[in-house]
Amino acid sequence: MIPNDTSTSLIMIFGATGDLAKRKLYPSLYHLYKKGKLAEKFAVIGTARRAWTHEQFRENIKESIITFVGTNDQIDDFASHFYYQPHDVTDSNSYIQLKKLAEELDTKYSLQGNRIFYLAMAPEFFGTIADHLKSDGLTETIGFKRLVIEKPFGHDLESAESLNAQIRQSFAEEEIYRIDHYLGKAMVQNIEVIRFANAFFEPLWNNRYISNIQITSSEKLGVEERARYYEKSGALRDMVQNHMLQMVALLAMEPPIRLTTEEIRSEKVKVFRALRPIEGDEVEKYFVRGQYDKGTIDNNEVVGYRDEHNVVPQSNTETFVAGKLMIDNFRWAGVPFYIRTGKRLTTKSTKIVIQFKNIPMNLYNKNEQLSPNLLVIHIQPEEGITLHVNAKKSGRNIQTKPVKLNFSNEADNGINTPEAYEKLLYDCLHGDATNFTHWDEVALSWRFVDKISEVWENKQSSFPNYKAGSMGPFEADKLLQQDNFSWWDVTDLDVENC
Ligand SMILES: NC(=O)c1ccc[n+]([C@@H]2O[C@H](COP(=O)([O-])OP(=O)(O)OC[C@H]3O[C@@H](n4cnc5c(N)ncnc54)[C@H](OP(=O)(O)O)[C@@H]3O)[C@@H](O)[C@H]2O)c1
Helix, strand or coil: CCCCCCCCEEEEEECCCCHHHHHHHHHHHHHHHHCCCCCCCEEEEEEECCCCCHHHHHHHHHHHHHHHCCCCCCHHHHHCCEEEEECCCCCHHHHHHHHHHHHHHHHHHCCCCCEEEEECCCHHHHHHHHHHHHHCCCCCCCCCEEEEECCCCCCCHHHHHHHHHHHHCCCCHHHEEECCHHHHCHHHHHHHHHHHCCCCCHHHCCCCCEEEEEEEEECCCCCCCCHHHHHHHHHHHHHHHHHHHHHHHHHHCCCCCCCCHHHHHHHHHHHHHHECCCCCCHHHHHEEEECEECEEECCEEECCHHHCCCCCCCCCCCCEEEEEEEECCCCCCCCEEEEEEECCECCCEEEEEEEECCCCCCCCCCCCCCCCCEEEEEEECCCEEEEEEEEECCCCCCCEEEEEEEEEHHHHHCCCCCCHHHHHHHHHHCCCCCCCECHHHHHHHHHHHHHHHHHHHCCCCCCCCEECCECCCHHHHHHHHCCCCCCCCCCCCCHHHC
8 A cells, every 4th residue: 555645754864875875766867857856855864884064964965965966956955865874884873873763864854764775885794784674673664664675685585585584574475666767767667668568469478479579688898997896797697687688578478467567567467487507518508698898889899708806818708699488378488588688888878679570461562571560669768659651662663661660759759768776766665566577587687697607607708708899609590590580780770860
């Protein structure tokens, strides 16, 4: 049940001096504030080790808004809701101080005891913080209590299970909001609407009419400052276990009977249960890993992964993954879902291509295959949908040419759609957990991914195997060629090229 006026809340941010808080959380809270979605009754306590005062913290909040939002409109009033408490996550005294401040602010802003604990910190602290929140009395409150956890949720199934067991000592499953920020993206949320609100898609959305689905999430950036984390994670854990598999679930799930959190999650879980496990010798047949070598991006020479700061010279960490997933249920039997993600690729782009089966014959030219119909969902940086259809070429002879029907979210609204974090914070304030991941989804996706990493970790790779600025190793192309498909060139599919 959603309580009244749930935007009234105390938000406690652990890791308040960090990068995520500065770049995403404060700008998102500011947008909500400006849109009147935070009400007057909200307060934020930021915590971290450094000994800042409230004033210093507020100055940093303002700086973040000016830098990342580009305005100072009502900035003093906004920042006046922010308080800072120096904090050591392992020390009970810190939590006792925090509780005192929380109670003061609760009274000052009439917050009805509602509390959101946002853990924007390194994952090794998640369990400890959850324990202290309970043992030091912060979870004892008359209002709601919600725990927001950043990724990664564990390193594998075993560690995720033990983290989950630990936080469940302090929070019930429905009070835990596990962030997968892809689920806050406008076009990811749109997948469901495109499928279930259009008469012409849903009847075709199955193995009779779809030949394959391709999901590409490519980055131009290298590992940047994240090598310490990334060396232990790699692309499989960093991207596939969460974002890529979540998109697969949304594309493949059955229509929920109602648009409630429980019904949608239950349909997504069924997809994960139907995902064919890939293990042992099969891993090489279904999955390709890669690591970038030096190369050229935007005319700049860039170094290979093994020469990046904090990366070991013989690193076996993958910066690229391509895979073929099979969903063994009635709707999808026989339809490959190809996924591909990596760093230092040609372009920054997340796109989904739904390729429809060829029609039985080409009436217009018996010697040529007609271009297949495609539905392209542009997730980022562009947001939109393109439908590729065949139409008549102008001229006296009847010849066909592919044309593209295009919808661009940005063009339609005239402005960029809200940042994913803004939507997710709003949902959390309102007790809507639909766009957060349930434990069952997390566990099943780790189970799938663990079987692949087990094989990879025990076998030295022949890295580096793709040039920075390319679209990954040659084997990723072969993965589709053996099924008589090929990757659609994501740059060709860009809205501006339509
Ligand atoms: N940055 C992103 O864009 C991004 C995107 C997706 C997910 N994430 C996830 O978000 C989380 C935070 O990432 P981040 O990039 O913001 O990390 P970060 O910049 O390293 O920030 C870490 C924060 O934790 C505080 N901290 C560290 N040790 C502490 C301790 N013992 N007690 C109290 N506070 C402590 C740090 O402040 P002090 O040094 O002052 O203590 C700092 O505020 C991670 O789980 C990350 O995987 C980040």
